[in-house]
Amino acid sequence: MRAKAAPQDRPQPAEPYTAPRVTVAVPSPFTSLRSRLARAGDFGRRKSSALRGLPPLHDLLELTARVGYGARGFVYLSVGLLTLLGAVDFAGDAVSARGALAWLADTPFGRLWMMAVGIGLCAFVMWRVLQSVFDADHQGTSLEGLSHRMAQAFSGSSYAILAFTAFHFMARKPETTKAADVEASRERAQTVMSLPLGDEILMAAGAALFTLGLVTIRRAWHEDFTEYLACSAKTSRRVAPLARAGYVARGLAYLPLAILIILAGWNSRSSQVSSFGSALDAVERQPGGAWVLAAAALGFMAFGVFSFIEARFRRIRPPRDLNPL
Numbered sequence: 001m002r003a004k005a006a007p008q009d010r011p012q013p014a015e016p017y018t019a020p021r022v023t024v025a026v027p028s029p030f031t032s033l034r035s036r037l038a039r040a041g042d043f044g045r046r047k048s049s050a051l052r053g054l055p056p057l058h059d060l061l062e063l064t065a066r067v068g069y070g071a072r073g074f075v076y077l078s079v080g081l082l083t084l085l086g087a088v089d090f091a092g093d094a095v096s097a098r099g100a101l102a103w104l105a106d107t108p109f110g111r112l113w114m115m116a117v118g119i120g121l122c123a124f125v126m127w128r129v130l131q132s133v134f135d136a137d138h139q140g141t142s143l144e145g146l147s148h149r150m151a152q153a154f155s156g157s158s159y160a161i162l163a164f165t166a167f168h169f170m171a172r173k174p175e176t177t178k179a180a181d182v183e184a185s186r187e188r189a190q191t192v193m194s195l196p197l198g199d200e201i202l203m204a205a206g207a208a209l210f211t212l213g214l215v216t217i218r219r220a221w222h223e224d225f226t227e228y229l230a231c232s233a234k235t236s237r238r239v240a241p242l243a244r245a246g247y248v249a250r251g252l253a254y255l256p257l258a259i260l261i262i263l264a265g266w267n268s269r270s271s272q273v274s275s276f277g278s279a280l281d282a283v284e285r286q287p288g289g290a291w292v293l294a295a296a297a298l299g300f301m302a303f304g305v306f307s308f309i310e311a312r313f314r315r316i317r318p319p320r321d322l323n324p325l
Contacts, residue, residue, distance in 0.1 A: 023034040033265030061318035065127040066311045069121025073307030075162070078104060087294040101166055102174040111170045118166035121159050128156030136318055137228070143180070189264055199265045207260030213254030220247035225306070243307040249299020 078100040104113045130136040132153035139145035168174075192202050225243035226236035288294075 013255070035318050058318055061127075061130065062316040064123045065130075065316045065318075067120050067316075068124025069307050069311035069314065071117055072124055072159070073304040073311065074117065075100060076300050076304030076307060078304075080297045080304060083300060084294055084297035087290050087297055097162055098165055101162070101169055105169040105174050114166045114170035118163050118170065121163035121166060125156050125160045125163060128152050128159065130318060132156060136316075138317070144203020162179075187260070193265070193268065199268050202265030203262050206258045206263075206265060209254055209261065210258035213251045213258060216251030216254065218251075220244045220251065225248075228315045229310070229313045230315050234265045235313075239306060239309050242302040242309070245299045246306055249296045250303065252299075253296055 132149045
């Protein structure tokens with residue numbers, strides 16, 4: 001008898017032929033946008049001798065960020081200096097960033113000052129867009145990373161308004177009276193209060209501003225401000241207190257105005273709303289308020305100095321591809 005073939009010796013049916021899978025990389029529209037900008041810059045440098053000396057796009061973005069940090073430092077130094085002079089009754093009262101720009105606009109060469117500050121603040125706004133939208137600091141899409149990017153977006157919008165103010169003062173003589181700022185704030189509050197649930201909306205805005213102040217103060221003690229500085233550890237230890245003092249001063253400065261806004265919504269009285277500078281003046285009128293205001297002014301100046309340090313030493317890493325994710 002013939003022995004049966006082992007199962008492994010039996011012929012197996014042939015497997016169907018499968019063509020190899022080919023993966024085609026589809027470029028992101030944001031990546032192609034950046035590539036087009038880079039190619040346009042290279043083409044311009046080849047065709048024009050005037051453009052030949054321009055650095056690549058990556059270096060231009062880095063320069064833009066550093067100019068922006070310098071402009072922010074100049075604004076805060078001006079605010080701090082004028083507030084300090086007001087605290088010691090040497091000149092004027094406490095001022096906001098808008099008030100500092102108005103003062104600079106009235107000095108000799110005021111229009112040149114406004115043009116330089118406006119361009120510098122526009123550069124900083126552009127850097128904030130790269131940070132918040134395109135994640136230049138590599139914060140990621142985690143909850144903490146998105147919160148940082150949202151804060152950077154809010155910061156960029158506030159500096160965009162300040163840049164617009166600088167260009168406005170360059171074209172038109174500013175209103176130097178603080179009463180005009182107070183009146184404008186009260187008109188905006190009255191507009192909000194005329195809406196349905198306007199009082200509640202105004203109180204919510206004040207609560208948001210108060211929370212922003214507390215969060216800013218908390219950042220002063222929990223955040224490592226030297227993480228992005230490309231300098232020695234010794235230099236980082238020396239400059240870190242400047243950033244902490246600046247963030248404490250900025251956070252505390254939000255609180256008086258936030259309280260006034262909340263009270264205005266609670267009492268349905270827009271007349272209780274004030275401007276940033278007038279809120280600081282109210283602090284100065286309290287017992288020991290002049291010392292508190294002087295400390296806040298020194299904090300503003302410290303933050304301005306730290307902004308100049310960031311302009312020099314910060315690691316600027318423009319995104320390689322313009323991709324929000």
